[in-house]
Each structure stands twice: as C-alpha cells, then as structure tokens.
Amino acid sequence: MKRISLKKISKKTGLPPGSLVHIGEQKAEKTEITVFQYDGSKIHEKKIKNIREYIPLKDIQAVTWIDICGVDKVDTINDIGTLFELHPLVLEDIMNTEQRTKIDLYGEYIFIVMKVLSFNEKKEIVSEQISLILGEDYLISFQEKELNLFKPLKERLKSKDCYLKNISADYIAYSLIDAIVDSYFTILEQLGEEISIVENEVVTDPGPMSLNKIHNLKRETLFLRKSVWPLRDVVYNLEKEESALIRKTTIVYLRDVYDHTIRIIEHIEMIRDMLTGLLDVYLSSVSIKMNNIMKVLTIIATIFMPLTFMAGVYGMNFKYMPELEYPLGYPIVLIAMGVVGGSMVLYFKLKKWF
C-alpha cells in the first residue's frame, strides 16, 4: 500500500506548486455536502448538492459546520477555496489524501489534517484522510467518503440536549478530533487481540507462519505509529497555540484529547516491545526444537553405533575366533549388547536428556 501511494505522489513531480490533483483512490462516487447552522437557539441541517447553494446561507450570523464527503472533484474544492478564501496549498493538501497528520496556522483559519484508521479485510490497517478548516465561526470538514465516526456527533447536535448551549466552531472541531482519537483505541484493541492469538500460537505450536504473522504485526504497528506520532504535536500545538480561534473552555477539552494521544502512543510503544519479545520467544523456541531433534539423533546414534560395531565384530569371517564356537557365545553377546545399550540409556537419563 505504501509503495502505491508514493507512486502517485511521484507522478506529481514537475507540476507547479498548488496544482489541484487528486491523489489516492477514488472512494466516494459523488461529493455530498451537509450544512449545520446554529443560530443561537436551534440547529438547522441541510443537505446540498453544490457548494454554491450555500452562498445565500453564508451571511446568516450563525455557527456553521460544513461536512463534505468526497475530495476528488477539483471544481468543488476550488469553489470552496474561492468562497472561504483558502490558500491554494490548503486545497492541494485536501485533495492529496496521502498527507501526513499535521496542523497549519493561517491567521484567519487553522488547517488540520488527520487520519482515520481501520482494518481492511486483509487485516491491514488502512487510513482515510480527514481535513478540517476551523475559522472564526465556521468549521469545514472533508472526508474521503462518509464515515460512521461522525454520526453520533451529528445525532447529538440534532437532539435537544444540554450541549446546545455552548456550541461553537472550535467545540465541534474538538468533538471531531476526539472522535477520531477515540477510534484509535478500537484499532489498538484489535491489534492487541491479534497479538494474543499469535502469542498463543508461538507458545503452543510455533511454525514458519508464526514468524510471518509477527512480521506483519510489526509492520502494521510501524504504520500505526507513523500515523499517530504526529498527532501528538497537532493536539499539543492546538492546545498551546494562543489563537483567537480556540476558546479557553475548549482548551481544557483539548488537554484531555492530548492525554488520550499520549496513552495511545504509550500503548503502541508497548505493543512494539511485546512484538520484539515475541520474536525472541519464537526464535528461541525454534532453537529449542532443533535442540530436541539433535538430542533424539544423538541418543539413537550413541546407543546403536556401539551395538552395530559389536555385531560387526562377530560377523567377521576369521577362521580362528574362539568365541564363535562357545555354545553360550551368542546369548552372552546379546546380554553384553543389552548392558551397553542400557548403560547408554542410563547415562542419558542421568544427564536429564529425556
């Protein structure tokens, strides 16, 4: 997956900066726009097909959240850019879904890029990009496709509960970020479950596949880590930045998100350590297995080589071998063989080889 993404980025080499080109898979069939407006007492929800339909709504003095699903249409993104006077680089970053998590401060607005992670059917972690533009009294969110993640928030907004009193653009932004960060715990949980499955396998029946699984888990953890680390800086900057766009009451909540981020990072580091430990256990169990194979070989060889030699001696065809004539020669040799073999077994027992 990572290779493909680079392929796409390198295609852009040579284009002037700020060129709008969609990078990434096309995930949504058409762009869907939902506008939430809060006029101080009530929330108005409106689905529109084209951002131009929003223009008459723009002058209403109200906190507005515009949620846009689908970022692959150059026209739509361009229109939004013109309407809200966004920098060309912001538009470029929204359309390039291979961005890393980051925060950019542009005086009039704050631009945030985040990643929503999920497992695909091959148990690989895949990411969707969420871009947020937080202005004085508006918030624009861009999703690659409609995610379930924001539904509970939308429901809460529409219902008449206590949160209605203190709705502000930055609080909605916080709620979205909080939802994304909380979703990482689900990923960690799934990863943890897979690790404990592999752990069981390694302890009970380690095979060549176990190594592959550990390797894959390590890779997924690396990918997860790469996605989450910059998040810490984003939330930290958001919290510390003395921007007029973020109110003091919201900062307390951002601090809480920051705590969650730290916990996620600590968990990822712990998972990495556990995987390294698992690899050690695997490699060691492979070497113990080999040890056991060697033991079996050595025991068998050590018991039968002397016996075979003895049998070989009395299989020689010398004319004058007095033992061969003794009536008790055969049973005596058999007993001698038993004694040699038995003492070998005893020796191994004493050495605790089996």
Next chain:
Amino acid sequence: MKRISLKKISKKTGLPPGSLVHIGEQKAEKTEITVFQYDGSKIHEKKIKNIREYIPLKDIQAVTWIDICGVDKVDTINDIGTLFELHPLVLEDIMNTEQRTKIDLYGEYIFIVMKVLSFNEKKEIVSEQISLILGEDYLISFQEKELNLFKPLKERLKSKDCYLKNISADYIAYSLIDAIVDSYFTILEQLGEEISIVENEVVTDPGPMSLNKIHNLKRETLFLRKSVWPLRDVVYNLEKEESALIRKTTIVYLRDVYDHTIRIIEHIEMIRDMLTGLLDVYLSSVSIKMNNIMKVLTIIATIFMPLTFMAGVYGMNFKYMPELEYPLGYPIVLIAMGVVGGSMVLYFKLKKWF
C-alpha cells in the same frame, strides 16, 4: 489485563466528552467516605455514607481531607463534582480507572491521578487508581477500594504527635504521594527477588520455562515502567509549579519524593538491562548445551564409524582373503581396532573436547 482495559475504553467511543461511565472492574461494594477535619488544634474524623452529609461541615473553617473509597457510583461522583465545582472531565477521569498517571492544573484546584501497584496471586503487577484533588484548604482522595497504604498516615493524623502543628492540605497530599511512591520500592524488591530466582535457574538448569519466565518478567517490567515514567513529570510539575496551592515548606518535601522517583526509574532501567543480560546468558547456555550434545554425537560417531568399517571389511565373503586364515588374524584386528579407537579418544582429549 491490558487488552481488557482497552476493550472497555473502546466501548466509550461515540459518547459525548465528559460522560460519566465507570471503566474498570468494580472493586468496592459500596462507596465509603471518611472526612478528616483539622480546626487548628484537633483532628475530627467522621465516617459518612453520603457526601451530602458533608454539606453542613463545609462551612467550618478547617483543613479538610475527604477520603472516598469506590468510584463506580455515578451519583456520588456527580454530587462531589457539584459540591466542589469540579470540571466534568475531572469527574470522567476519576471514574475511568484506566487513566495514566498525570497532573492537571485547574486554577482553583490541582487534579492528580496516580497508580498504586501490587502483585496479584498470578505474580502479575496490577494497578489501583488513586485520584487526588488538592484545593485551597481541602484534599479529596479517590480510591478504587480501601488500600492499606494510607492507614499509617491516618493513624499518625489521629495520634497527638508533632505533625499536628503544620497540617495543611498540600502536606497531606504530599504524604499520600510519598506513601504511594514508597510502595513502589516494595514492588521493585519483589521483582528483584523473582529475577534472582530465575537467574539462579538460568545458571544452574536452564529449560524452556526459564525463557517464559524471563519474558514474563520483562513484560511486568515494561508495565511497571509505563506506570512510573509519567510519575516523574507529575512530581516535577508539582514541585516546580508556582501554584498558591502548594506552600514553600512542602516543596522541599516534594523534592525528596522526586529523588525517590528518579531512583525508582533508575532501578527499573537497571532491571531491564539485567533481564536483557539474562536473556543473553540463557540463549548462550542453550547454545552451549547444544554444542555439548553435538560433541557427544561426534565423538561416538568418530570412534565407532572406522571400527565398524574395519569389522565390515573382515565380514566380507571373498574366497581369497589371506588375513582370515591367519591364526592371529582375529586378535591382531581386535588390537588394531583398540589402537584406532584409543587414538581417536586421545585426539579428542588433546583437543579438550572432554
């Protein structure tokens, strides 16, 4: 244990921030509240069943310590929140017993989360969460269940000794933190003892179980480390923060706690290094064992293969084999075999193989 905790957290995904949901096992059957009030000359202890019983006590001008055991009742926590005007996120964090150690400064009060660690019957380290709220002249402590840790302090408070003179909310807070930090030494000691047991085992009789034990100890150390590292920042911030809530005389004591924390961290790092060293010794002893097995095999094979070949030669049925007719053929061959075998043994002795 760690996996389960994440499962519970991820359940909360989708809830609005500040929702009061108890996360973690229910450890106390009912909430117990103990109030200590110091009116400048005497300590009054009172056990109450409901925090509302405290309301009449609130207006008394006295240093107050409220110790609450059991954090799973939403009502109780909510009542306390209302009474002391606490932020909803503080209440949320108190009930979520999977918090990490942290300190949050809210102008009017300081909120501290700490972990008390202990070994359970499976020799795993488990943690109980302690939350502290330090205000101007009050301290509220929340425990998941009644811990023995605070008993000596309570006894000291009740007895009429020299400490009565300088009781203040921040000094009580310090005493609690000090008790928690000191309890980590007990954990380290137990861990150290287990390590020395495994160390003995690895040196005298390393088996596949030793590896598992080292692996488990590593895991416990990782968990311990994760719990203790943030503690350093908490104590450091508490000491450096120029808050009106912490008096200068108390800061000297906090510096002492900070020193203890550093020592604990250094010990943990040393334990980690020792465990890594132990793993090296284990792996090496496994490989030395294998070496020895190979040696035995090689010695046996190298002695008996030539002998068996010699016996084989004289077991051939050629008509014209002059040696077979010699009367001394048999004893000569036996002697030759002895010479070959003996020189092999000598060779190995010279090579110091045994």
Next chain:
Amino acid sequence: MKRISLKKISKKTGLPPGSLVHIGEQKAEKTEITVFQYDGSKIHEKKIKNIREYIPLKDIQAVTWIDICGVDKVDTINDIGTLFELHPLVLEDIMNTEQRTKIDLYGEYIFIVMKVLSFNEKKEIVSEQISLILGEDYLISFQEKELNLFKPLKERLKSKDCYLKNISADYIAYSLIDAIVDSYFTILEQLGEEISIVENEVVTDPGPMSLNKIHNLKRETLFLRKSVWPLRDVVYNLEKEESALIRKTTIVYLRDVYDHTIRIIEHIEMIRDMLTGLLDVYLSSVSIKMNNIMKVLTIIATIFMPLTFMAGVYGMNFKYMPELEYPLGYPIVLIAMGVVGGSMVLYFKLKKWF
C-alpha cells in the same frame, strides 16, 4: 563511492582555506550559463558562454535567475565570485561537490547546498550537487551538469501563465528546492520497489544472495538518509529565518516543502525498520531450513540405525544361534524390522516432524 570522495577531500589537506579546487568527477564538458530576467511584465531568456557577457545585463532593474551548468572551471567560478562579491568560502564550497546539504547566511545573500539523487546503472544512489545563491533580486544556481529536474520550471517561466505575476528571486529558489525535494519521492519509490522484490525472494526462496541484496539496500538507505536529514534543517532554517531576502508569501510555500521533507524522512525511517525486519525474516528462514535438514537426517538415522543393528545381529557367525535354523526365522525378522521401522515413522508423525 564514498571512499573515493574522501580520497579527493584529503588531497586538499594543507592548502590554505578558500583555495578553489574542483573536487568530484568532471561531469560537464563545458560550462553553460542561462540567464532569465523578468522585468515585471516579461521573461527574457539568454544563453551566454561567459559570465562576463552578463555584466551589461546586471544594471537592469529585474529579477534575475542565472543557471550555471558545470562547476569545474576555476576561472568561471572566480569571475562570478567577483561579480556578485561572494565570500571565498562560498566559491570553494560550490566547486567542492562533496559538500553536505547546508544553508549559510551571509547578510547580503543566502547560500544553499543541496543534493539531487538518482540511481545509476548499478542501482546505487549517486548524487549531484546543486548550489543556490539567493540575493535581493537575483538567484544563481550551480549544477554539476544539466539536469532534467529544472526543465519543467523553465518551461513554466517561459509560458505566459498566472505565475508570472508574482515572480521573485525567493519564489524561484523555492521552486527549485521544491523540485529537488519532490524528486526524492521517485528515489523512495524505486527503493520501495526493490525492497518488495527482495521481500518476495526472501519469503519464497531465500539464498545467500538475498542477504547481500538486503545489505546493499541497507547501505543505499543509509546513504539516502545521510543526504536527506540535513535537508530538514536547511528548509526549517529558511522558513524560520526572518531574513529580508525571503518574503512572507514564500514562507507559506516553504512550510509545505518542510512537510514534504518530514514525510520523506519518515519514509526512510520506515524503510530502515522494514529492512531490519527483512533481515530477521531471512535469518530465521535460514535457521528453519537448517532445522528441516536436521529433521531429515534424524528421521533417516533413527529409522535405519536400529534396523541395521538387527541385520548385523543375525549376520554374526556364532555356531549356536538357534533363530538362524528356524524356517520362519527370516520372515519373522523382516516383519520385526518392518514393525520397528513403522513405529519409528509413526512416532515422527505423532510428533508432527513431517
């Protein structure tokens, strides 16, 4: 390659600082100079053979970009130095193509050294050095040889598009840096492809060559890393430096370049982790292969050693061996051998050895 470079540098030991000596391979046959001048409305392009031809153009009030291909002629570099009053150390660094990526601020101008990377036919990463001198209204770029990298920019400059309005020396400098940084993505992509080829090989058919390939890839990654890390500081300093030479509008673009640099670095670190993982998988698969060889040996030996012993016993020449006389002796022994061999096979089947 790295060794050669050092050889050349060490040759310079003993020379006074600021001596102009070309270090590196001679890549361009002759020095080519292209001058772009923008007089506020139009771009004038002029190819000149000698920098002195530029002198009459110097006094025109226009944004000027001088692109110089070939840095091995001491005279040319010296002339440019005199014309633009450059510090001797700057000239020395331009001619020494083994510089590391860096930025030097000299009040009147900024001196930047960067590396353009590409794969040579041996799949080794090789680097070309680009030096930039950014002055008030001029930009001088030095290339070791004509690179395709800057062609798209030159085309854009010549065409009449929207960029003409805000052409400034610093914006051209940014465009060049952006082109170089973007070209790194191509390198990463190629490296990623090679890694996935080797990965396939290691998983399906690991041989001694795989190790060599991993080793070589690691080396290339090390080299790449060494080239890219200092780039971060260069772009960071350029962005943060409150120099009058860089306009505010350009800084926004530099921040974008900085983001790209960070992404490249993260990718390199990820590639390193992947290569380490690959090495682990390789070593483990080698040890698994050895395990299998040992298994085959042990199975064969364990089955045939007892059988050969049994055959040996009945090959002994004792006079009185009653079994030899039994008519059914031979088939019974054959069956006994079958039972022993069969039970050995069964034992290994149960132990899941094959």
Next chain:
Amino acid sequence: MKRISLKKISKKTGLPPGSLVHIGEQKAEKTEITVFQYDGSKIHEKKIKNIREYIPLKDIQAVTWIDICGVDKVDTINDIGTLFELHPLVLEDIMNTEQRTKIDLYGEYIFIVMKVLSFNEKKEIVSEQISLILGEDYLISFQEKELNLFKPLKERLKSKDCYLKNISADYIAYSLIDAIVDSYFTILEQLGEEISIVENEVVTDPGPMSLNKIHNLKRETLFLRKSVWPLRDVVYNLEKEESALIRKTTIVYLRDVYDHTIRIIEHIEMIRDMLTGLLDVYLSSVSIKMNNIMKVLTIIATIFMPLTFMAGVYGMNFKYMPELEYPLGYPIVLIAMGVVGGSMVLYFKLKKWF
C-alpha cells in the same frame, strides 16, 4: 547487593517523612569527629568524641571543616542537625546510605551526596556514601567509615604549604569532590584490566565461564554507570549555580572536575561498547567451535559411510556373487575403498574444510 538495599528501603515504607533510620550496613564501630579550624593564619586540628564538644568552638570566626566518620547513630546526627539548623530531610538522607548522588540547594547551605566506589574481595564494586554540607564558612562531611581518600588532603592542610593562603569552605569541598572523582579513575583502570584478561581468554580459549565473566563485568559497569551519571549533574549544577556559597575562583576548579567527570562517563560508555563487542566475539567463537565439531563429524561420516556400505555389499551371502570368487577380488575392493576414501579427503581439502 542491590536487592538487599531495596529490602532495607522498603522497610521504611509507612514511616513519616523525615524519620531518622539508618539504612545500610553498619560499617564504623563508633562515630569519630575531627574538627579543622583555620583562623586566617593557622590550621587547628581537634579530635572530639561528641559533637557537643564543638559548641564552644562554634563562635570562633574561622573556616571550619568537620569530618564525621560513622552515620549510624541517630543521636549524633540529630545533634548536628540541631546545631547547624539542618532540614530533617537532610538528616534522613545522611543516614540512608542508599541515596543516589545528588545535590540539594537549601538557601543557607548546599547538601551534596556522593559515592566512593571500590572493589571488594569478590571483585564486585561496592560503594560508600559521602555527604557534604557546605555553609557560609563551614563544611561538614559525613563518611560511613574512615576512608583513606581524604588523608592526603588532611596532610596538606596540616603542612605549611602554599595552599594555606586561600583556604575557604568551598575550596575544601572542591578538594573532597576532586579526590572522590579522581578515585573513579582507579576503578576504571581495574575494570579495564579485568576486561583485558577476559578478552585474552575469549580470544584464546573461550569457555562457558567467559560468558559469566563478561556478564558480571557488564553488571559492574552498569552499577558504575548508575553511580557516575548523576555526578555530572551534581558538578554541573555546582559550577553553574550562582550561589553566594561558591566563590568565583573555586568555579574554575569545579569546571576541571566537570571535565574529569565527562571523561569518566565517556570511558564507561566505551567500556560498555567493548563488552558488547566482546560478547559478540564470544558468541561467534562458540559458533565457530560448533562449526568445527560439525566439520569433523561430517568428514568422518562422509568418508566411512560409503566404505562401510561397500564392505556390507561383499558381506552379503548370495550364492552367486562372481566377484567373491576372483582371486584378486579382495585386493581390488580394498583399492577401490582406498580410492573412494582418498577422493573424499581430496574433496574436503579442495573445499578447504581442513
């Protein structure tokens, strides 16, 4: 040793902070106190048995150094605390000989804890604690038992040499610290000698004991490192701290001590790297040894197995085996065996197996 120390610390859990309990072995039989007073022209030395004997001396306007050997008597420490108005935590730390190296600034005086290291008869590094209290014109030093380390300094003080002119409390403190730091070089030297012994052993005759020795050296180095690292901060803080207690002329000397500390730390890090390298060499030489054993086995088996098979063929009892009848059959087979064996040996020679 480290485990024991923790046991003792954990015993203190539950005691109120500032409780005076001696932690550590009792090393001195009785407390010995020596007082040096410098009245500007002459040094007066006086041995006293009880610190109370010092009280009349206290009012003399003179630079005073009080050297106390033995820190296990609560009364003595308490008396000193009262006399010099020391903080209870300082007294607690003096008696707890398991402190880490540290510096605490208490306005009126500076409290320093340091470690004197030495090898015991088991070649383990053991540590003695030295505590220093540096006041305006007095220095109090606490040793667990009389160490030889300070003797040269005492001699110098008593003799009439040039140092008499600029005696001050901080200069004496510096001299003590300098003596302690210099003593670390002796430890490093001894450690270095032991390493070079083990190195020799590993190169010439590596055995299972070598690994144990490397492991022990690693452990000692870890312990040494743990003791020395905090020293850097102590000396650094002492040097940088703009305390009135430390004169400018002394700071130059402290900078010198700081340099020594850095060199010691660098040496320790180098020793660690060397030990890691030694472990690599050991493990590799073990694996090379195993390789050689395998070679011997393989050579023997590969030579004799075909030969034994050939002998076996002509040992078969078929009636019609024409070769058996040939008069030259036997010698031909013997020659054939020689050829097979010889070509095997040749093959191994060509493959450079021996």
Next chain:
Amino acid sequence: MKRISLKKISKKTGLPPGSLVHIGEQKAEKTEITVFQYDGSKIHEKKIKNIREYIPLKDIQAVTWIDICGVDKVDTINDIGTLFELHPLVLEDIMNTEQRTKIDLYGEYIFIVMKVLSFNEKKEIVSEQISLILGEDYLISFQEKELNLFKPLKERLKSKDCYLKNISADYIAYSLIDAIVDSYFTILEQLGEEISIVENEVVTDPGPMSLNKIHNLKRETLFLRKSVWPLRDVVYNLEKEESALIRKTTIVYLRDVYDHTIRIIEHIEMIRDMLTGLLDVYLSSVSIKMNNIMKVLTIIATIFMPLTFMAGVYGMNFKYMPELEYPLGYPIVLIAMGVVGGSMVLYFKLKKWF
C-alpha cells in the same frame, strides 16, 4: 593503549589540584620553541631554546605565534605560565596529554585542547595532543612533538602571499584548527580502505580472522568517535561565543570548520553502521557455511544408511533365505540399491539441496 593512559592518570590521585606532572609518553627529546612575529608588514621567525629569550620580544606591538614542541618539562611550562599569567589548571592540562578535546574560556584568553590522530605501525589510531592558548594578540601552541601538520601553514606565513594582510592571532588559531580537522579526513579515508578490504574478505572467504578484524575496526572507530565528538562542541562554542578575542571575519571561517566537523561525524556514524552490517554479513555467512556442511552430512547419511541396511539384510546367516539361492538375487539387489540411492539423489535435486 587506553588502559595504560588510565594507569597514569590514577597515579595522580592524591596530588593537590594544579600540580604539574607530565602524563603520557615522552615523545620529544627536548623542548623546541619557535616564535613568529608579525609587525603589520613582515613576519619574523625566531627559534629560541628557552622561553626566557622571548621576554625582550614581548613588548613589541605585534601579532605573535609561539609554537612549543615538547610538553614534558615542568620548568618550561611553568615559565610560560608565569610569563602569560596562565591559570595553574591550564598548565596542568597542557602537561597531561590524556586530556579530552575541550575549550575553556578564561576572560583574558581561550584555552583549547585538541587531538591529532594518526595510524601507528600496528594500524591502531594513536593521538597527539595539541593545546592552544589564544590571547588578544598572541597565540601559543603546544605540541607533544614536532608534527608535519603545521608545516604548510608555517611555509605560507613565511612566503609573501595575500594572507599576510589579515594576519591576526585568531586567524592563525583557526588555521591550526582547520589543519587538524582536515587531517581527520585522512584517517577516515584509511579506515574506509581497511573496511573495504575486510568487506571483500568477508564476502569471498570469511574466516575466524575476519571477525577479529571487524572487531578491531569497531574499536578504532569507537576511539575515533570519542576523539571527534567533543570537537563539534569546541568549534561550535568558538563560533558562537561572543568573545572579543575572535573577530567577525574569522567566525565565517570557523563556521566552515564546523561544517567539516559535522561531515566527519556523519562519516564516522556511517562507518559504524557499515561495520555493524559487516558483522551481520559475517555471522550470516558462517551460518550459511554450517548449513552447507549439514547438507553434505545429511545427503551422505540419507543415501548410504538405507543401502547399508539392505546389504546388512542379505548378510544375515539365516538358513532359509530363498533370495540368496536365486541366481539373479545379487544383480537384482544391486539394481534395487541403485534405484534407492538414485531416487534419494533425485529427491535432493528436486529439493534444490545441491
């Protein structure tokens, strides 16, 4: 070498600070002093035997460079110390040739210690110490013995070239430092050559000696690293320090030296990474070799064990073994043996074992 140095340092334990004792080997037979004086128009060179000869020259208003070869004479060093009013610790550090690279600022002058590295005949890196004292208009350099390193500079000074115009004490100091730093490139180059020799050996014919060589190279790199790392801080401090002793024009040159230092450090880190990689390749090639040995053994055993067993069966002496009577028994068995052996060989061919 490193051990010896410590031995010498530890001898100094117990001496008062500032004691002049020469530490290190005596490298120069007698102390040689060369004085360069630049009176604004011309350079005067004068060789003197005793520093006292310099006293009359001292009052001349001229930039002076005094180059002293040999630092083992206490008297000479003492005389210089008195003449230039140097701190006793500076004199001590000059004579102790086991100093680490460092810079000390003493208001009136700057004291710099550096290391000149070279390979001795055993291909070990050895170091010579250079101490510089940079004053207002004088520079004193101390060498352990006459090094060739400074000769080109002396030549340049004596010749009448452009540099004469801006001679100042700090510029000469810079020139010396530059010469030393440049000499490190030669060391790196030699190290690089040795590495590529060992690399070749490891790839073509790895033996036990290769490991030793890698180990030695690692050690040399460690030593080199230890010498170069502090250099960075020295040059950085020199460049950043706003000292009146260093002119602005010189700072530009120091920045260039700083760049070189960074490049050297990067190279050393790269060499370390390469050596680690080489070790991996070596260990892996050893394990591949072992694999091949095991394969040969297994192939031989697997082919001949069944054949020997078959021969054994027909070597049994049962009376009633019908096959033995068949005229074609013998050739049939031989063919059967050929089939069994051949199919084994085929099986290994299919498994790509050879």
